[in-house]
Amino acid sequence: MHRADVAIIGAGAAGLMTAIWAGRRARSRSTERRVVLLDGAARIGAKILVSGGGRCNVTHDVVDERAFAGSSRHAIRKVLRAYTAEQTVAFFAELGVTLKHEETGKLFPTTDDASTVLEALLREVDRLGVALEPAHRVEAIERDGGGFRISGPWGEVAADRVVLATGGKSLPKTGSDGFGYHLAKSLGHSITPRIFPALVPLRLPEGHFIRTLSGLTVPATLEVRTASGKSLVSFTDSTLCTHFGLSGPSVLDVSRYYLDARADDAQTQLVINWLPHTSREEIDHVLQARDGRSVSAVLRGLLPERLARVLCERAKIDPALPVSRLAREARRSLVQCLTALPLPIIGDKGFAVAEVTAGGVPLSEINLNSMESRVCPGLFIAGEICDVDGRIGGYNFQWAWSSGYVAGNSV
Numbered sequence: 001m002h003r004a005d006v007a008i009i010g011a012g013a014a015g016l017m018t019a020i021w022a023g024r025r026a027r028s029r030s031t032e033r034r035v036v037l038l039d040g041a042a043r044i045g046a047k048i049l050v051s052g053g054g055r056c057n058v059t060h061d062v063v064d065e066r067a068f069a070g071s072s073r074h075a076i077r078k079v080l081r082a083y084t085a086e087q088t089v090a091f092f093a094e095l096g097v098t099l100k101h102e103e104t105g106k107l108f109p110t111t112d113d114a115s116t117v118l119e120a121l122l123r124e125v126d127r128l129g130v131a132l133e134p135a136h137r138v139e140a141i142e143r144d145g146g147g148f149r150i151s152g153p154w155g156e157v158a159a160d161r162v163v164l165a166t167g168g169k170s171l172p173k174t175g176s177d178g179f180g181y182h183l184a185k186s187l188g189h190s191i192t193p194r195i196f197p198a199l200v201p202l203r204l205p206e207g208h209f210i211r212t213l214s215g216l217t218v219p220a221t222l223e224v225r226t227a228s229g230k231s232l233v234s235f236t237d238s239t240l241c242t243h244f245g246l247s248g249p250s251v252l253d254v255s256r257y258y259l260d261a262r263a264d265d266a267q268t269q270l271v272i273n274w275l276p277h278t279s280r281e282e283i284d285h286v287l288q289a290r291d292g293r294s295v296s297a298v299l300r301g302l303l304p305e306r307l308a309r310v311l312c313e314r315a316k317i318d319p320a321l322p323v324s325r326l327a328r329e330a331r332r333s334l335v336q337c338l339t340a341l342p343l344p345i346i347g348d349k350g351f352a353v354a355e356v357t358a359g360g361v362p363l364s365e366i367n368l369n370s371m372e373s374r375v376c377p378g379l380f381i382a383g384e385i386c387d388v389d390g391r392i393g394g395y396n397f398q399w400a401w402s403s404g405y406v407a408g409n410s411v
């Protein structure tokens with residue numbers, strides 16, 4: 001059986017970051033520490049390579065806890081503050097990866113190539129002498145005296161300390177299939193009752209008019225409302241109609257809130273406003289123009305023609321009708337379709353497509369100064385396995401860098 005001082009399970013963003021800081025810390029103390037990094041995947045870093053459309057959105061200009069959900073925001077902030085986006089930028093610069101800002105606040109490598117990020121992390125892991133072991137899926141972690149015994153089909157490692165950085169369940173083909181939750185439970189942790197896809201496209205029933213608009217992208221607001229109509233949360237951003245339903249940043253961002261609220265109450269509604277930058281009153285006003293223009297001519301100034309046509313159909317209005325002849329009820333119905341159309345969502349695209357997982361190990365079970373487990377001393381936990389999920393925009397990687405930094409420095 002091999003021996004290690006520190007065994008990190010999972011070599012995704014969080015595991016690589018943990019390994020780097022554990023390695024640096026050992027060097028700075030001139031101690032001989034053996035750090036091993038075990039990953040079940042034969043190829044390390046598959047998720048980093050596909051992230052951000054192959055460009056890897058490393059972090060965001062402004063990262064604060066309001067961009068996250070899951071555990072308490074206070075707890076999330078504590079970890080984010082321990083390692084900020086500025087520190088992330090400096091860290092990558094030191095590794096030779098310069099990041100550039102996009103208008104949206106997202107930061108990408110100047111190469112526009114995720115492999116720049118992965119290769120820099122792997123080079124640093126190698127420089128620090130961390131033993132990286134691909135194709136080492138961990139099937140069990142047991143307490144063994146004061147340490148741990150880690151095993152899989154490849155054999156066993158005994159380690160004084162263990163870091164669980166096995167990710168969530170999203171994109172399971174990259175190796176993150178949720179087995180880490182089982183490992184965490186076996187060491188005494190609880191997992192949130194709900195583990196569900198986040199940042200995930202949503203499906204509409206066959207025959208729904210939005211499915212006929214496949215490929216159309218428009219700005220829109222997606223709002224989650226309770227059965228009584230109370231607004232819970234909304235996101236305004238680019239929205240993509242697809243052959244199965246809806247995707248795009250607004251939909252991905254709203255998805256976890258909608259899915260969570262709907263699991264509590266099946267009457268929860270998702271409502272779309274196709275004209276997020278025009279008030280209801282303004283729309284109502286232009287639809288009362290007396291200049292002889294048709295409904296389609298008026299809507300042409302506001303929306304793509306294909307969308308305007310199907311929304312008229314939906315409101316049972318002939319688009320050729322002059323707006324001056326629109327009855328009040330018809331106008332109301334059209335304004336409703338334009339600004340507050342309920343979406344009969346039938347499901348989501350699942351973990352195979354979701355960018356992140358909602359739910360996981362509650363931060364209340366982790367000491368956030370160190371990321372050490374409060375229930376199993378010697379065990380540390382970092383990354384997406386935690387009950388933390390962020391919006392689109394680099395926030396999820398920032399969580400991996402921040403929690404990995406804290407764990408690596410403490411372990």
Ligand SMILES: Cc1cc2nc3c(=O)[nH]c(=O)nc-3n(C[C@H](O)[C@H](O)[C@H](O)COP(=O)(O)OP(=O)(O)OC[C@H]3O[C@@H](n4cnc5c(N)ncnc54)[C@H](O)[C@@H]3O)c2cc1C
Pocket residue numbers: 009010011012013014015038039040041045047048050051052053056057058059136137138139165166167168170171174175176177178179180353354355356382383384385393394395396397398400
């Ligand atoms: C398509 C896509 C695009 C994304 N784009 C972005 C983006 O641009 N910006 C952003 O901020 N976030 C993005 N994300 C989210 C981000 O990639 C993740 O939140 C982040 O990678 C999580 O890092 P992690 O290390 O915690 O987990 P993971 O990256 O999931 O890594 C976990 C690792 O653990 C290994 N593992 C799991 N179980 C075991 C086991 N039993 N034994 C051994 N090894 C195991 C897995 O093989 C994997 O390598 C994207 C996600 C996807 C799916």
